[in-house]
Amino acid sequence: MSRFxxxxxxxxxxxxxxxxxxxxAVYWVNRAVGLFDQLIGDGQSALVFLEFSVLTLPNAIRLVLPIAAFAATVYVVNRLMQESELVVMQATGFSAFRLARPVLYFGLTVMGMQLVLTNILVPASQRILSERSAEISQNITARFLTAGQFMHPSQGITLYIREISPTGEILDLFLADERSETDRAVHTARKAFLVRGEVAPKLVMVDGSTQRLTRKDGRMAVTRFSDFTLDLAGLISVGGAGQIALNALPTRVLLEAWPEAAAATGASVAQMQEEGHSRLAAPLLAVAAALIGFAALMQGSFSRFGLWRQMALAVGLLIALQLVWTWGGSVALEREGAWPAVYAGPLVGILVAGAMLWWAQQPRRRGRIFA
Known part of the structure; x- marks a missing residue:
């Protein structure tokens, strides 16, 4: 590269x-507030909150990189135009395309960062996040079991525990299930234990009884037991346990739309293709955003008051670019094989930037519009 x-x-x-x-920082703080309410409210420690916050950082960085590239380009070009540095370079014979070369290098650098994020770091962090979320969903003791107070883990369920021993043994359990419209069940036990299940934990009750009241005729049946196992899958929601998140799959799996992956995620072929190609197309947005910001400001000339009209044009073009990107993603989701629409946004942005750079080299036309 040259010195310039x-x-x-x-x-x-x-x-x-x-x-x-x-x-x-802004995005992370906004996300951290929700995580804090969710995790700390469910009884998790501050270390779990910190772990989840760190795992969300790669995705946050991926989202803001194109915007940061655009903002940096607009700020730097506006400052160099005010200080006449770009005006001097233009006077030496540099064309708009020649001046845009370092901006292109900059956009390609940001694109490389985003490729690593979208195809390696974000899927890896999402896989770890899904695994940890599943573990916490299974940890009913931390989420719902608190001694000495009535709790409502889900609609129609009331739970009371007198004491939880240091070994995790539940003493004097009361569990009322009023979800059914035909009857009402109340489980009581002197002792109880939680054991891990395939979908949700299971509650093993010892030395207790089950009282079932039929609402229609008011009859009550009492069953005493020495031990009884109750599956909590129907009582407490575990948040989609056993299903893999689409954004946690490797890019190759998504592009090839493996049937096994579709069955594991519950996603369609169109959804997998859109996710996979978005990981390749999204980094191009950084190149398009940087070039659009530079090309829009090159439409103006030196002014002590700044290039406010050109900056407004750049922001408007960036919004239009995002709209095209959103449209392309929705088209790709509608039917299988429509994934090329995902690339429409970045390609349109690069073409518009190229056209504006060509226009910037037409001084007479530019002078009539942006003088």
């Missing part, structure tokens, strides 16, 4: 790091 390319690249990368840090 290295200089502009250093400016872009330094501001990109700043904007990326700010945007990731």
């Amino acid at each position: 390319d290295r200089y502009l690249m250093s400016q872009l990368l330094s501001l990109f790091g700043f904007f990326a840090l700010v945007l990731v």
Whole structure:
């Protein structure tokens, strides 16, 4: 790279790091508030909250990289135009396309970061997050069992425990199930234990009874037992246990739409193709966003008041680019084989940026519109 390319690249990368840090912090704080309410409210420790927060960071970084690239490009170009540095380079004979070369290098650098994130780090973090979520969903003791108070793990279920021993033994259990419209069941036991099940934990009750009241005729049947096992899968929701998240699968599996993966995730072939190709197309948005921000500001000339109209144009084009990206994803989800629509957004953005750079080299036409 020439000295000018290295200089502009250093400016872009330094501001990109700043904007990326700010945007990731904003997104992470917003996400952390929800995680805090969910995990701490369910009885989890602060270490679990910290672990989940760290696992959500790769996805947060992936989302903000194109926006950070756009913001860094607009900020740097506006500053260099105000300080006449780009004006001097144009006076030496640099065309708009030549000036855009370091911006293209910058966009490709951000694209490389995003490729690593979307295809390696994000799927890996989502797999770990899914596994840990399944483990916590199974941990009913931490989520629902609190001694000395009435709890309602789900609609129509009332649970009371007098005491939980240091070894995890439940003493004096009361469990009322009023979900059925025909009868009402009440389980009591002197002792109880929780054991792991395939879908949800199972409650093993010792030395207790089950009272079942028929609502229609008011008859009550009492069954005493020495030990009784109750499956909690129907009593407590475990949040989709046993199903793999689509964003946790490797990109190759999604692109080839393996039938085994479709069965494990419950997703259609179109959904798998859209997810896989989005991981390849989304990094191109960083290139398109950076070029659009640069090309839009190149439509103006030196002004001590800044390039506010050109900046507004850049923001409007970025919003339009996002709309095209969303449209492409919805088309790809509608039917199998429509995945090329995912690439429409980035390609349209790059073509628009190229057209604007060509237009920027037409001084007379530019002067009539942006003077």
